[in-house]
Amino acid sequence: MTEQNRPLDVVILAAGQGTRMKSSLPKVLHPVAGRPMVAWAVKTARDLGARQVVVVTGHGAEQVEAALRGTGVVFARQAQQLGTGHAFLQGLGALDAQAGADVLVLYGDTPLLRPETLRELLDDHRARGSAFTVLTGELPDATGYGRIIRDAHGRVERIVEQKDATAEERAVQEFNSGVYLMDARARDLARRITNDNAGGEYYLTDLLGLYRAEGADVQAFKLADPGEVMGANDRSGLADAESIIRRRITQAHMRAGVTIPMPETVYIEDTVQVGRDVTLEPGVILRGQTRIDEGVTVGAYSVVTDSVLERSVKIKAHSVLEGAQIGAGSDVGPFARLRPGTTLGEQVHIGNFVETKNAQLASGVKAGHLAYLGDVTIGAETNVGAGTIVANFDGVNKHRTQIGAGVFIGSNSTLIAPRAVGDAAFIAAGSALHDDVPEGAMAVARGKQRNIEGWSRRYWGGLREKVQVKLPWLAGWLDRQR
Incomplete structure (x- = not known):
């Protein structure tokens, strides 16, 4: 099996509650341009030719699974929200093991990520022979994102979450998108993730350090447009995503x-x-x-x-x-x-x-x-x-x-x-x-017409006072008939 024809499995994390949406509808089911957000991730995985697609559900699991039924995906439940590392483990458990398969992690609330970008990521990952590649971007202010920390030689050393970062680390502009592409070792290494951090959660970001500890090659692939990994976390973000995708769709039709x-x-x-x-x-x-x-x-x-x-x-x-x-x-x-x-x-x-x-x-x-x-x-x-x-x-x-x-x-x-x-x-x-x-x-199915002469004068004349107030034109006509 060559680097370029290895199978690809995709795990889509879609278990979060999305409290900022302030909705009884699970966050990932809010529609963008005619599809629930999570369905965009499924479509992207299919466009990449994924062998298997697993969607990890949690909050509103029954609704999410019902919405995706018939799309050929497999579901894994995250009963307790213990972090992205824990969710990823549930997803891995639902995959059929196949030697040498790469694993890509996507999210149910990032509908703007284009298949073309992920194809470039996949090609770069395989061309370099990387074991673990993180998709990154740069923003003047990366508040809210985990930061990419590089060593003196510019190599990716680790990912630090916002809540765990020092003031110096928070000043770093290169951020972690949360999208990872990794080799088959992910199945074993993910079991070593711990929750020894400020949030008490199992961070998927810790996989990078575990790969490095194995002596594996770790790379970063930088997005040309960091807006592609913008998540729709509230109604305003949803409207922004809708606007961007709608513009992409209309431009594609105009070009055609x-x-x-x-x-x-x-x-x-x-x-x-x-x-x-x-x-x-x-x-x-x-x-x-x-x-x-x-x-x-x-x-x-x-x-x-x-x-x-x-x-x-x-x-x-x-x-x-x-x-x-x-x-x-x-x-x-x-x-x-x-x-x-x-x-x-x-x-x-x-x-x-x-x-x-x-x-x-x-x-x-x-x-x-x-x-x-x-x-x-x-x-x-x-x-x-x-x-x-x-x-x-x-x-x-x-x-x-x-x-x-x-x-x-x-x-x-x-x-x-x-x-x-x-x-x-x-x-x-x-x-x-x-x-x-x-x-x-x-x-011909209608009654024969009959005209009753003088009917209007007799009928409305008896109501002249009311007619004078409400229908003065009719009162004038009645006066002329006298």
Whole structure:
């Protein structure tokens, strides 16, 4: 086995309580750009090609494990919070032993650490033949971090925690990130860590000294950007991490050919796929397993979640899509709402204030204004008039309506489900359908109009005093009728 092809195991420490978050949600489950913070560490480990990934849980263990179930990770419980060294030992115990495997330590609350940085760390560690490499950075004021103490020759000698450091050591600008890469000896050496320190904890940092005592080569790999290991310890830090990752995501999409005129206003989760020549107008939010094909425009302040937008779709401003599939060349909005189960064929038009739910609309369907289409299948080239309602709920159960191709539905019609409307049928405006409509038929389901002459003068005349106060224009009209 060569240095470069040794297997890599990753232990992610995620047992802390995170009291500064002031939340009932475990700290590592607070989301950043669509993923819980700990899920970013898992993704990074997977991107590195890790053979095994162990997540050490403690506070809120059941919630953390539930959130990561299905990702292929193994869990280890730290029942008592006795320090990072103790947590690491629990993680090692859950790993399958394999001779020669390197072990990388990551954390569940540092979502900004990029796989590219860790790949450089791994390559440097193996190229030097190092036994233990610590990832370090430099800050003008490293308060809160452990410091890297070097000997007269510039070699890493030890790591001292802030609470144990002297005034001279606290002035050191090189800090310990807490990320370590070590060889297989870590399994044995970690058992020698003691809690003989000011905090009475088992510090993982003591591993460096134990490696040195073995005569092993210890190295440091310095970060170009120390901000990558910034932890999100409170809501402010969470917002900072969100901003940085969001900027990375939008920049990556723009480099890949996406137009985002105001990237600082756009929110795109890491799981979203966006094709070339897509335009995302200001205020757009893209979430979940959304896929946007080439040439799509998403209008200002629209929200798209778990949806597919095929080529050349146009989503107009202030539209909300969730669990929808939009066929090529269709347009939606403005102010439309497409709920889960909505599927639009090609060249479908959904206009302003139209809502769909579990609705399948074939190619060329038009629903331009103020309609509710729930639990319905609509055939090709059907026109849905303004104010149309598919009344799918009877108070107990939902029912489905089938509407054929080439149907004309007049404005302000109500289809009381379950209904079937045949191809090329015509529904007169204002109809309330409680029966099926055969193919090619016209349905008229409304009462006959009756005009009662002089009704307004008799009715409102009896209320003239109140009318004078609240509706002076009507009082004037009544006076003119005398």
